[in-house]
Amino acid sequence: MHELSICQALINQVEAIASEQAAQSVAVIRLGIGPLSGVETQLLQQAYPIASAGSVAEGAELVIDNLPLQVSCEHCGRTTEVLPNRLVCAACGDWHTRLVSGDELLLTSIELVRDEQAIIEDVRTH
Amino acid sequence: MCDTCGCNVTHGNAHLLQPGGKLSRTEGGHDAVSVLRGLLHENDHAAGHNRHHFDQHGVLAVNLMSAPGAGKTCLLESTIAALGNELSMAVIEGDLETENDARRIRARGVEAIQITTGSACHLDAHMVHDALHHLDLAGLDVVFIENVGNLVCPASFDLGQHRNVVLLSVPEGDDKPAKYPVMFRAADLMLLSKCDLLPVLDDFKPEAARRHLRNLANPAPLFELSARSGAGMEHWLEWLRREIAAARQATVVPDDVRTATSVRPTP
Ligand SMILES: Nc1nc2c(ncn2[C@@H]2O[C@H](COP(=O)(O)OP(=O)(O)OP(=O)(O)O)[C@@H](O)[C@H]2O)c(=O)[nH]1
Ligand SMILES: [Mg+2]
Ligand SMILES: [Zn+2]
Ligand SMILES: [Zn+2]
Numbered sequence: 203m204h205e206l207s208i209c210q211a212l213i214n215q216v217e218a219i220a221s222e223q224a225a226q227s228v229a230v231i232r233l234g235i236g237p238l239s240g241v242e243t244q245l246l247q248q249a250y251p252i253a254s255a256g257s258v259a260e261g262a263e264l265v266i267d268n269l270p271l272q273v274s275c276e277h278c279g280r281t282t283e284v285l286p287n288r289l290v291c292a293a294c295g296d297w298h299t300r301l302v303s304g305d306e307l308l309l310t311s312i313e314l315v316r317d318e319q320a321i322i323e324d325v326r327t328h
Numbered sequence: 329m330c331d332t333c334g335c336n337v338t339h340g341n342a343h344l345l346q347p348g349g350k351l352s353r354t355e356g357g358h359d360a361v362s363v364l365r366g367l368l369h370e371n372d373h374a375a376g377h378n379r380h381h382f383d384q385h386g387v388l389a390v391n392l393m394s395a396p397g398a399g400k401t402c403l404l405e406s407t408i409a410a411l412g413n414e415l416s417m418a419v420i421e422g423d424l425e426t427e428n429d430a431r432r433i434r435a436r437g438v439e440a441i442q443i444t445t446g447s448a449c450h451l452d453a454h455m456v457h458d459a460l461h462h463l464d465l466a467g468l469d470v471v472f473i474e475n476v477g478n479l480v481c482p483a484s485f486d487l488g489q490h491r492n493v494v495l496l497s498v499p500e501g502d503d504k505p506a507k508y509p510v511m512f513r514a515a516d517l518m519l520l521s522k523c524d525l526l527p528v529l530d531d532f533k534p535e536a537a538r539r540h541l542r543n544l545a546n547p548a549p550l551f552e553l554s555a556r557s558g559a560g561m562e563h564w565l566e567w568l569r570r571e572i573a574a575a576r577q578a579t580v581v582p583d584d585v586r587t588a589t590s591v592r593p594t595p
Pocket of ligand 3: 277278279292294295296
C-alpha cells in the first residue's frame with residue numbers, strides 16, 4: 203500500500219509550510235486527485251490518521267477533491283470525459299488522444315491555525 | 329514540478345486556485361495557504377537528480393515493472409547471455425525481502441545492487457539514489473532497475489529512468505492493461521513474456537492485449553517473447569540497442585533536451 207508513503211510525503215510538506223507560517227496547528231488539508239494518479243482516495247483517507255499522528259497535522263480534516271478525467275483528441279480535436287481504462291476519444295473513438303486532466307496528485311491548499319490570542323484581540327478591537 | 333511555474337495547473341484543477349494571493353483568511357478564522365504542488369514533489373526532485381546522473385554518463389536507465397513472477401529476472405538473465413560481450417550493464421534489484429534476484433544476476437557476471445524495501449511495495453527515487461552511490465556509472469551502457477513485482481504501487485514513483493518496460497506474462501491473462509491502467513499507460517515498451525506458453529494457455533490473445541493498451545491511448549510497441557525458449561528476444565534486443573545509442577548521443581550534445589518519460593507522464 204503505497205498510499206502510506208504518499209501520506210507521509212504529504213505530512214512532510216504540510217509540516218514545512220506550517221513551520222514556515224509559524225502555525226500552531228493545521229485545520230484543513232485539501233488535495234486534488236485524478237482517477238489516473240494511481241492513488242485510491244479511500245486508502246489515502248485510511249492512511250492519513252496513521253501518518254499524521256504526532257505531527258502538526260494531527261486531527262486536521264483531509265478534504266479530497268476528485269478531479270475529472272479528460273482527453274483531447276488529435277483526430278477530431280474535441281475534449282471529452284472518459285474512463286480510466288478507456289482513454290479513447292468519447293466523440294469519435296480514436297485512440298490518439300492526449301490527457302488534459304486526470305493524473306493529478308496535488309496538495310491544493312491548507313488552512314492553518316495561527317496565534318489564536320492575536321485573532322481574539324483583533325476581534326476585540328474591532 | 330515547482331510551485332512557481334504553474335506547471336501543475338491543468339484544466340481539471342485550475343478552479344481550485346484561489347484568486348487573491350497566496351494567503352487568505354477563511355470564514356472560520358484560519359489562514360488558508362494555497363500550495364498546488366505535487367504530493368510526490370520530493371520524490372520527483374530526487375528522480376530528476378538520478379536522471380541527471382545517468383545523462384552525465386550517457387547511460388540508459390530502464391525501469392522494469394510487472395506483476396510478481398512475470399519474468400523480469402529471467403529476461404535480464406537472457407539479455408545478459410545475449411549481450412554480455414557487446415554491452416556493459418548493471419542491475420539495481422528491488423525486492424521486499426531477499427537477495428535472490430541480485431544473486432542470479434551476479435552469477436552471470438554482471439554487477440547487481442540489491443535494495444531490500446522491507447514493507448515498501450515499490451522503489452522510490454531516494455532508494456535508487458542510494459543504490460547509485462554504490463555503482464560506477466562510467467563505462468556503463470545501461471542500468472536496469474528491476475522494480476518490486478507489483479502492478480499498482482511502482483507506477484506512482486518516478487525513479488529517474490528514461491524508459492519504462494512493462495512485462496505482461498501469458499498466464500496473467502490479456503486483460504491486465506484494462507485492470508491496471510495507470511501502470512500500462514506508463515509503459516514505453518510492453519513485453520508479452522512467457523510466450524512459449526501461448527499454445528497451452530490458448531485463451532490469451534496477444535491482439536486483445538494490444539487493443540487494451542491502445543485503449544489507454546498508449547502508442548508503445550508491444551513485443552511477444554519467451555526468455556526461456558529465446559523466441560522473439562531479437563526484437564527486444566534491437567529496441568535496447570537503439571535506446572542505448574540514443575542515450576549515448578544525448579550526452580554528446582548536453583544542451584539537447586531529452587524527452588525523458590516519467591512514470592506519470594506530465595500533461
Ligand atoms: N515458461 C516460461 N517460464 C518463465 C519464463 N520466464 C520466466 N519464467 C518462470 O517464471 C518464474 C518467475 O520468473 P522470474 O524471472 O523470477 O520473475 P520476476 O518477474 O523476476 O519475479 P519477481 O522478481 O519475484 O517479481 C520462474 O519460475 C521462471 O522460470 C518464460 O519465458 N517461459
Ligand atoms: Mg525478479
Ligand atoms: Zn475524436
Ligand atoms: Zn515546474
